[in-house]
Amino acid sequence: MIGVGLLGLGTVGTGIVEILEDRKKELEELLGEPVVIRKILVLNKKKPRKLNTDRYVITTDFKDLINDKDIQIILEATGDQDRAYGYLKEALIGGKHVVSANKALVSKHLEELSLLAEEKGLAFLYEASVAGGIPVLKALKDQLRLNRINKIGGIVNGTCNFILTRMGDEGLDYSQALKEAQEIGYAELDPRDDVEGLDSLRKLRILASLALQTRVGEEDILLEGIEGISKLDLELANKLGRRFKLIATARRVGVGFEAQVMPSLLKKESQLSGVCGAYNMVELTGDKIGSLSFYGLGAGGLPTANAALSDLLDIAVGSYSSKSPLGQEALTNLGGKLEASFYLRINKYNCELEQAFKPIIEELLFSGTQLVVLTKKLPLKEIYYQLESQSISKNDYFLARLEA
Numbered sequence: 001m002i003g004v005g006l007l008g009l010g011t012v013g014t015g016i017v018e019i020l021e022d023r024k025k026e027l028e029e030l031l032g033e034p035v036v037i038r039k040i041l042v043l044n045k046k047k048p049r050k051l052n053t054d055r056y057v058i059t060t061d062f063k064d065l066i067n068d069k070d071i072q073i074i075l076e077a078t079g080d081q082d083r084a085y086g087y088l089k090e091a092l093i094g095g096k097h098v099v100s101a102n103k104a105l106v107s108k109h110l111e112e113l114s115l116l117a118e119e120k121g122l123a124f125l126y127e128a129s130v131a132g133g134i135p136v137l138k139a140l141k142d143q144l145r146l147n148r149i150n151k152i153g154g155i156v157n158g159t160c161n162f163i164l165t166r167m168g169d170e171g172l173d174y175s176q177a178l179k180e181a182q183e184i185g186y187a188e189l190d191p192r193d194d195v196e197g198l199d200s201l202r203k204l205r206i207l208a209s210l211a212l213q214t215r216v217g218e219e220d221i222l223l224e225g226i227e228g229i230s231k232l233d234l235e236l237a238n239k240l241g242r243r244f245k246l247i248a249t250a251r252r253v254g255v256g257f258e259a260q261v262m263p264s265l266l267k268k269e270s271q272l273s274g275v276c277g278a279y280n281m282v283e284l285t286g287d288k289i290g291s292l293s294f295y296g297l298g299a300g301g302l303p304t305a306n307a308a309l310s311d312l313l314d315i316a317v318g319s320y321s322s323k324s325p326l327g328q329e330a331l332t333n334l335g336g337k338l339e340a341s342f343y344l345r346i347n348k349y350n351c352e353l354e355q356a357f358k359p360i361i362e363e364l365l366f367s368g369t370q371l372v373v374l375t376k377k378l379p380l381k382e383i384y385y386q387l388e389s390q391s392i393s394k395n396d397y398f399l400a401r402l403e404a
């Protein structure tokens with residue numbers, strides 16, 4: 001028996017149970033023994049569940065799982081950052097393999113848990129934590145064996161992409177589109193993590209740390225979200241023959257790197273611009289392989305559960321490495337030097353404001369109640385400087401990078 005302890009029975013946890021039930025016979029044939037969910041940890045035992053839980057042991061006490069000698073693998077899908085971190089650490093110390101879908105936790109403790117797993121000769125796998133169902137981390141680790149990866153990133157948040165698609169293609173309001181994403185189960189418990197770009201930032205930290213083989217911390221990544229986007233932005237984008245997408249990218253620049261999560265105004269004919277709804281696309285560029293793209297559902301119970309269970313199968317058949325996949329390159333963060341043209345909307349307008357911004361304006365798109373411009377090519381920090389000197393706070397502007 002492959003004994004599993006499942007943490008969390010929400011969107012992803014339920015998907016895990018459903019797939020294991022659906023594929024029970026095939027998995028037993030493949031592995032020569034059954035995969036058995038020995039215990040499930042939740043917060044509230046009395047909560048009504050989407051599936052029949054009669055045949056499962058549900059508990060609110062992690063000791064029930066850690067003390068169960070027949071649990072070899074802990075599958076974590078809680079979204080909790082603090083207690084779940086304690087659980088995963090305890091699991092590794094106690095000799096159990098760990099699989100997690102929790103990017104907030106993985107991003108925060110990536111180095112520590114990777115090293116602990118290596119020390120213990122155990123698996124610490126987190127395919128489901130980046131880009132939902134897309135098996136991008138496995139592909140990345142594979143390419144790293146022969147390539148130096150120079151660039152990685154793309155669309156890694158299903159909720160934001162769903163909102164931008166629903167607003168852009170069907171004219172929905174921002175709040176309606178977000179509500180739909182929450183109802184389907186794409187959004188984080190606190191959806192600000194999605195729309196303010198934090199979720200993408202965490203995924204990029206994981207992707208970039210692996211790809212560039214250096215430590216890319218959360219604090220190294222420039223961050224702008226989509227929470228300020230309005231119908232006016234989408235109308236103007238349409239007139240320009242472009243679409244807004246939230247793009248997370250990291251790239252090697254000489255002996256340094258730059259990493260950012262930022263709304264981008266893409267040409268409609270570009271590949272990323274065609275990624276709609278909860279789909280994600282991750283592109284990587286290696287010095288031998290060239291450019292590779294990975295496309296698929298980036299959120300949702302079954303695709304994410306599928307990714308977590310693929311990690312579980314790697315553990316079950318022994319095709320995993322306990323060696324930490326993180327590298328030791330010493331690259332400097334050059335993020336502050338980002339230069340580009342930008343789309344900038346300021347939520348207020350007067351002639352003095354337009355005059356103040358005039359030196360950086362390439363094209364005036366709208367003026368009246370608000371000021372909307374495309375800027376000249378310039379360092380991002382110059383835009384922040386102008387905004388600050390005009391006392392324009394984060395809630396009063398929307399900023400996107402204009403892609404060439």
Ligand code: NAP
Pocket residue numbers: 007008009010011012013041042043044045047076077078079080083084101102103104128129132185186187188189298299300301304
């Ligand atoms: P969810 O629907 O909110 O479910 C969370 C589950 O975890 C619930 O069953 C909850 O228990 C349980 N839980 C929360 N804190 C706990 C704690 N401290 N101890 C024990 N159980 C706890 O969340 P989800 O959408 O499944 O997401 C789970 C994780 O997967 C998150 O880290 C998320 O970022 C990640 N993820 C989600 C998706 C997606 O599309 N939803 C995709 C990729 C990755 P109760 O049911 O009793 O409240």
Ligand code: HSE
Pocket residue numbers: 129130131132156157158159160186187188194199298299300
């Ligand atoms: N909230 C996340 C998203 C879940 O929308 O992409 C998948 O990681």
